[in-house]
Amino acid sequence: MDHIEVGNQCCSPRIEGIQKIQQSVRARKKQMEVLLGLLGEEDEVPCDCIFVYGHEATGKSYLLSKILEEFEVPYAWINCVEIYSQRLLYEGILSQLFSSTYTVTTLRCDNMCDFIRMFKQEAQAMNLKKMYIILDNAEKLRNFEPTLLAALMRLQELTRLDLSVILISEIIWEKFRCGIGLCEPLQLHFPQYNREEVLEILSLDCPPGYSEEFYTAYLRVVLSVFYLVTRNLRELRYLALLNFPKYCEPIKCGTVSESDQHKLWKNIEPHLKEALNTVYLREVSSFQWENYHTKDAVGPAKKVGDLTQSFNRAAVELPFYSKFLLIASYLASYNPARTDKKFFVKNQGKVKKKKINLRKDQPKRHILGPKPFPLDRMMAIFYSIVEEQVPPTSMIFSQITTLVTLRLLATTSNEEELGTPKYKCLVGLEFIRNVSQTVKFDILSYLNDFI
Secondary structure (H helix, E strand, O other), X not given: OOOOOXXXXXXXXXXXXXXXXXHHOOOOHHHHHHHHHHHOOOOOOOOOEEEEEEOOOOOHHHHHHHHHHHHOOOEEEEEHHHOOOHHHHHHHHHHHHOOOOOOOOOOOXXXXXXXXXXXXXXXHHHOOOOEEEEEEOHHHHHHOOHHHXXXXXXXXXXXXXXXXXXXXXXXXHHHOOOOOOOOOOEEEEEOOOOHHHHHHHHHHHOOOOOOHHHHXXXXXXXXXXXXXXXXXXXXXXXXXXXXXXXXXXXXXXXXXXXXXXXXXXXXXXXXXXXXXXXXXOOOOXXXXXXXXXXXXOOOOOOOOOOOOOXXXXXXXXXXXXXXXXXXXXXXXXHOOHHHHHHHHOOOOOOOOOOOOOOOOOOOOHHHHOOOOEEHHHHHHHHXXXXXXXXXXXXXXXXXXXXXXXXXXXXXXXXXXXXXXXXXXXXXXXXXXXXXXXXXXXXXXHHOHHHO
């Protein structure tokens, strides 16, 4: 908030606190104003339930934590990823809000009735006027009985206290509805940062000894390479800090000045493109990445294009069956469906070979790129190439979801579409060849383009 005037209270502690929050939380002015209005001032009753949602790394938890810490209000912060039973949820809230009364060893609360009774008893004994319960990663609560979420959202009504429950999630509220009449919370959306907002936030990480203008120019170079690949603020910050020493290397050697942006770009460009292949996958640690481009004690610096065994994008570790699922998806993407019988149907007997005259100008699949395929075709190829008998359990299908999360596969069908979902393989030939070598599978023998 650039300027705030509320009567004669321009220098009030609340206004000063808001200004401090704005200094540490950038590009979230509108969301901060809405949150402060919903949480209310000291003499106001807060909103009973607030639903904060948005993509990962959009400042949801960070902004809320700064507001609660700055105004020093009693609150309990629960990460629902760590909650595997309702008892842990109840005891976590009570132990954080009433730590002087309850300890982890003495506290026991098994159901919602006991939780409400103990909560009211301690809140009245400690004379707490206003409290907040924050449930981060709230989508995990859908794994429990639907009545749990309904009760949590009505805690202000059930306890008759000035209490606000704040749900933080990466999914929309419609995904929470379960048909039992959940009360509608007030929703607050955190949109993804645009390019200029990302630049403003990352510029706060400027290392000591360098000007903000120089670091901002470097960030523009980083965003020109990575912004089209990922909008995740954490990932962009990690990549910027990781590659900054290499960007400054010519300056430290005295061969290039800080103002010569063209030579600095030429030096860092191949290294950024190399790092582009490792977005999200983390095949190597930060220490290994830094050592990869530095001189060792006995030899010259390694070349960027020299991918050794210690650093190879194709060396990413996957579960055994996930590797075969990825291989099957690659074969389904790059082989025509009419060739499946030739490659994967066993004991065909004696079949008269027919010479197929292909047009000379017909391009190969590897030139055209991957094609979408239905899930049942990929699974048929998977069961054909894997050597052992694998039952079609939920574990196998969950690994497909993991491959999509790692961006090795992509879904090409909408959730609203009925029928078999469709996917597309996103990895290259060299990647899949290295994965195939780890399971001793000769993938070139099953690719129609190489027969």
